[in-house]
Structure formats: C-alpha cells, structure tokens
Amino acid sequence: MISDSFLFRSDGGFIRLPIWGHIPLNTPLKKILSHPTFLRLKGIRQLSFSQQVYPGATHTRFEHSIGVYHLMKLILQRIHTNPLAESLQNDRFFFDDHSCRLLLSAALLHDIGHYPHAHVLEEQAPVFRGKPVFTRHESLVDRFLFETSDHFPSIADTLHDEWKVDPHEVAALIRGESGNTYKKLISGTLDPDKMDYLMRDAHHCNIPYGNIDIERLIESFVPDPERCRFAITEKGIAPLESLLFAKYMMMRNVYWHHTSRTFSVMLRRFLQDNIDTCMITPHTLTELFYSNSDDRVLYDLEHLLPSEKNPAGSLLERIQQRKIYKRAIIRTPYLNGAKKPIDWMMAYATDHERRKEQEIALCTMIAKRHNIDLCGHEILIDPPSLKDIFDYDDLRELCVFPTKQEHLQSPGNHQKNYISFDEFGESVFRSDFILAFERYTKKFRIVCREDLTPLVRQHEEEIIGMLEAKGPT
Structure with missing residues (x-):
C-alpha cells in the first residue's frame, strides 16, 4: 500500500516555485531542504554560462530538484489513483510504500552531486596524465549524501531515519546502476527531470519553446513491467511530441548556443593550461570546484593562481569581463x-x-x-x-498501451498490449526523426x-x- 503521508498529505506549509506554484511540504522533505549540503545547490546555476546570453537564466539546481520531486509525486499519485495503472503492475514492477519513498528521495536528490559548470567540465574534461580531472556528478552522490556538517546529521541519516529508505539504494538509483528496477524512471525519455528543466529553463530564459502539457502527459502514464519503465496511452502522444520538440528547440537555442559553448571552450583551455604548467594540482582544482558556487569559483581560482606567471590568465579575465x-x-x-x-x-x-x-x-x-x-x-x-541530448535507445524502447477502440481493433495491433512508439504510427516524431534533428544542430x-x-x-x-x-x- 502506498503511504498517504508521502503522496497526499502535508504537515503544513508550502514552498512556492515558478512553473509549479505551491508545493506542499512534509517533515522528511523539510529536513532535507534545510540541510546545508542540499542548500549548497542554491549556489549552482542550472545553465552555467547561459546567463551570459539570457540574463534571467540564474535559476539553480535547488529549485530544479524540488520541481523534479514535485513531478515525481504527481506521477506516483496518478499511478496510485488510476485503475488501469494499478492493474498493469506485477510482482516485478510495482509501486508500494517502499518504492514510492525510494523514487521520491532519488528525484529530490538526483542532482546532489552537481558542482559549478559540471556539464561543461564533464563534456570535455581537462586531463592530467591521460585521465579526466573532473568526475561525472553522478559519481559524487556518496560524497554529498554521507558528509556531515556542524549540528547536522548527514543526508544519509535523514533518509534512513525520516524517509525510511536505505541511502545506499537511493545513491545506486541516482547513479543508474544496472539491475535497478526503477532506474529508467529517474533517467529516461519520460523522467520528471526532463519535464522540469525544459519548462523551467524556457521560463527563465523567457523563450517560448518549453511549453509542454505536463498534466496530460502524466495522465497518460501506465506501468510497462516488461521493460521496467512507463508507457503511455494514446492521450500522451501529443504532449510527448511537445516534449521532444521543446528539447530540440532548447538544445538549438539555449543548451548549445554558440556563446555558451565559447565560454566553455575558453574555461576548459584555461584550466588545461594551468594543469599542464603545474600552476595548480588536479586535487586542488577539483576541491575548489566541488565545494564552491558558480559566482565564486572563478574569482577564487583567480586569487589562487599567480597572475604574473600565467600566460593563459587572459582567458579567465575575458570570461569574467565577458570579452568572448x-x-x-x-x-x-x-x-x-x-x-x-x-x-x-x-x-x-x-x-x-x-x-x-x-x-x-x-x-x-x-x-x-x-x-x-x-x-x-x-x-x-x-x-x-559527443553527448547526445536525446536518448535514442530509450526512445526506441518506449511503448504505447492502446486503450481506444480503433487501435484495439486494428489488425496490426491485435492482441498486443504494448506497441513500440516508433511502430504505433500516430506520430512523425520517431527516434530516427529525432536523430536527424540533433545531427543538423x-x-x-x-x-x-x-x-x-x-x-x-x-x-x-x-x-x-x-x-x-x-x-x-
């Protein structure tokens, strides 16, 4: 049985965020939101250098994480209250009290390992002795979950004591380790992470490309036990198309904007030069970034390095002065x-x-x-x-669960419970079509x-x- 206290009740109080409005709070949630390790996400911008193009893009991983938690909660509420969704669960793929707590905690903490400019530095990381200096943010989950602060237990302790989940299981789900039943619900074509950041990024950049009918998309979700993920009914096809198109438009106009990419190239070359000339050790550099905020890290880096012996210093100066x-x-x-x-x-x-x-x-x-x-x-x-914005393998695996009479009676769909989205024949947004989008960009x-x-x-x-x-x- 799903815990009503996590899905349908509030201990009192709300947090108000752009896009989703009032989000009800409960005690376990509030204990994480007030934890210093989680509060550090307020200093890490969602879009790195995009604010140099879109000045309003100063939103952070903090509000994004709460938004992802909120959407996961809406999804689980829908699964719990939809008779069709309940009937499609089986012994392998089901949503009981434990799995709901696990998914909600992983949604809230999915970005806990982020650090300033993480995506910039992960994409083409500076190297030392042939190895990347910066690790992927998912691999830093344990570091931040289990670290303690003055007068605060670790987030892991809060997960164990208040959320009643194993923090190691939460960390494994965030990392997307193989064999985890619910990993595609945290990272996949239909994950709440994408739903939140597409709409949130478009809102703060004040561009019209991120409008998605999230409510109708979530209403269409049904479990797909064979593939351990969500499928959609026919009503989800149109909002899914809007999500895929929004992602392409955001990629083209925001995520891969030439100005943002140029700042990223300049930062990576600056860091690489300082590593190559031994101006800074890889350990010092990673600790500087892992424990810092976007607004401070470049200035702290400037004061850490001797400017009179640093020919590449002009790159950092140009970044700070927007001389791109x-x-x-x-x-x-x-x-x-x-x-x-x-x-x-x-x-x-x-x-x-x-x-x-x-x-x-x-x-x-x-x-x-x-x-x-x-x-x-x-x-x-x-x-x-090299990184693909779209997960083509995941999109090819996505299925539609027919519910309308015309689809149930179709000869090609006869006796099929789940039909590949690519093969369903109701949308031009096939995986190969999406692949062509990205290639041209x-x-x-x-x-x-x-x-x-x-x-x-x-x-x-x-x-x-x-x-x-x-x-x-």
Whole structure:
C-alpha cells in the first residue's frame, strides 16, 4: 500500500516555485531542504554560462530538484489513483510504500552531486596524465549524501531515519546502476527531470519553446513491467511530441548556443593550461570546484593562481569581463544529412592533447603570416559534442498501451498490449526523426580573439586542411 503521508498529505506549509506554484511540504522533505549540503545547490546555476546570453537564466539546481520531486509525486499519485495503472503492475514492477519513498528521495536528490559548470567540465574534461580531472556528478552522490556538517546529521541519516529508505539504494538509483528496477524512471525519455528543466529553463530564459502539457502527459502514464519503465496511452502522444520538440528547440537555442559553448571552450583551455604548467594540482582544482558556487569559483581560482606567471590568465579575465572569443570558422560534421559524421571533427572532442597542439599550431601559423605575437591560446577549437541530448535507445524502447477502440481493433495491433512508439504510427516524431534533428544542430567551430577573426577566415581552407591532415587518431 502506498503511504498517504508521502503522496497526499502535508504537515503544513508550502514552498512556492515558478512553473509549479505551491508545493506542499512534509517533515522528511523539510529536513532535507534545510540541510546545508542540499542548500549548497542554491549556489549552482542550472545553465552555467547561459546567463551570459539570457540574463534571467540564474535559476539553480535547488529549485530544479524540488520541481523534479514535485513531478515525481504527481506521477506516483496518478499511478496510485488510476485503475488501469494499478492493474498493469506485477510482482516485478510495482509501486508500494517502499518504492514510492525510494523514487521520491532519488528525484529530490538526483542532482546532489552537481558542482559549478559540471556539464561543461564533464563534456570535455581537462586531463592530467591521460585521465579526466573532473568526475561525472553522478559519481559524487556518496560524497554529498554521507558528509556531515556542524549540528547536522548527514543526508544519509535523514533518509534512513525520516524517509525510511536505505541511502545506499537511493545513491545506486541516482547513479543508474544496472539491475535497478526503477532506474529508467529517474533517467529516461519520460523522467520528471526532463519535464522540469525544459519548462523551467524556457521560463527563465523567457523563450517560448518549453511549453509542454505536463498534466496530460502524466495522465497518460501506465506501468510497462516488461521493460521496467512507463508507457503511455494514446492521450500522451501529443504532449510527448511537445516534449521532444521543446528539447530540440532548447538544445538549438539555449543548451548549445554558440556563446555558451565559447565560454566553455575558453574555461576548459584555461584550466588545461594551468594543469599542464603545474600552476595548480588536479586535487586542488577539483576541491575548489566541488565545494564552491558558480559566482565564486572563478574569482577564487583567480586569487589562487599567480597572475604574473600565467600566460593563459587572459582567458579567465575575458570570461569574467565577458570579452568572448568570436566565431571565425563553422563547419557541419553531418554533411548533407549524412548518417555518419566527419570523423576528424568529432575526434577532437576526445583527443585533448592533440586539440591543444593544433590550437598552438594555428596560433603559430597566424602569428608568422601576419607578424604578430600570440601565446597559443588565442585561437581555440570547439568540436561538436559527443553527448547526445536525446536518448535514442530509450526512445526506441518506449511503448504505447492502446486503450481506444480503433487501435484495439486494428489488425496490426491485435492482441498486443504494448506497441513500440516508433511502430504505433500516430506520430512523425520517431527516434530516427529525432536523430536527424540533433545531427543538423551539431557544429564544428574555430573561435578566436575578435581582432584575429578576419585573419583566421583569410586562411580558412588552409586551417581546415591542417586540422584534417593532423586530426586525432
């Protein structure tokens, strides 16, 4: 039986957030919201450098985490009150008191391992001795769940004592470890994380691309025990389409905006140079980021490093003063809709050493041709992201559970309980269609100091030839 105290009751009081309005509170929830480790999320912005493009994008992981908890609660309430959803549960995939508490706590704490600019530094992390300096935020869950603060027990203790769940089980669910029955409910096509951040990010950026009929989408959720995830009924197809399109539009206009990506490239090169010159140790660097906020970390980094011996210091100064490098060359890795990208462009995203070597080589070439002094970081390579915004395997696995008479009687659907969303035939938003969306959005860019832009463009073909001929292997 599902615990009414967690799903339908409040101990009194609400927290009011943009998008979702009043969210009722209970004692276990309030104990985590007031914990110093959770409060640190107030200092970590949701969209990193996007505020340099959209000044309103200063919202944080704190309110996002509460929003994800709220949506998970709405989903579980729907599963509990929908006779069809209850009837589709089985001994393998069910929603009892324990599983609901587990899912709610994982939803609330899914971003507890985040640190400033985490996605920026995870995507193409600076390296030391061939290994990434920064770890993925999911792997830091244990660090923050089990750490203690003055006069506060750990969050893990609160989970055990107040939420009645095993904190190790919560951490494993957040990390998405294989074999966990409910992991696709925390990270998948239909997870509440995506539903919240798409609408929240669009709201704070004040752009019209994030409108999704969340209520109707949640109303369509039914359990899919065979695949340990949620399926949707026909009524969920249209709001799912709006979610997929919103994600594409946000990716194109916000998440991969050229200004945000250029700031990210400049920050990564600055950090890499300081690691390579032993100005800062990897341990000192990670501790600085893991224990800091967005607003302070770059200033603390500036004071930590000796500016008089740091040629790359101008990169940090430019980031702080918003003197951003400009786009000089843009190429498309998926040329004319090709199914496979141009390999050498994509390879620069992983071969960090060669990327830096080529950046220095480009600076050397421009400096000699035009008799100017360059240090080697004035021209930078911004390769396409290797990370896919859409989880295509997960989308291909998503099923529709037919409930309308015309679909139940269809010859192709006869005696089928769950039908692949791709095969259901009611939407153009198939997984291959979504894949084409993303391919057209990825770009390979050369960015540089603004005064160098015409010089780099003057040698565009030669530069592309250099990068292709000596591309990473």
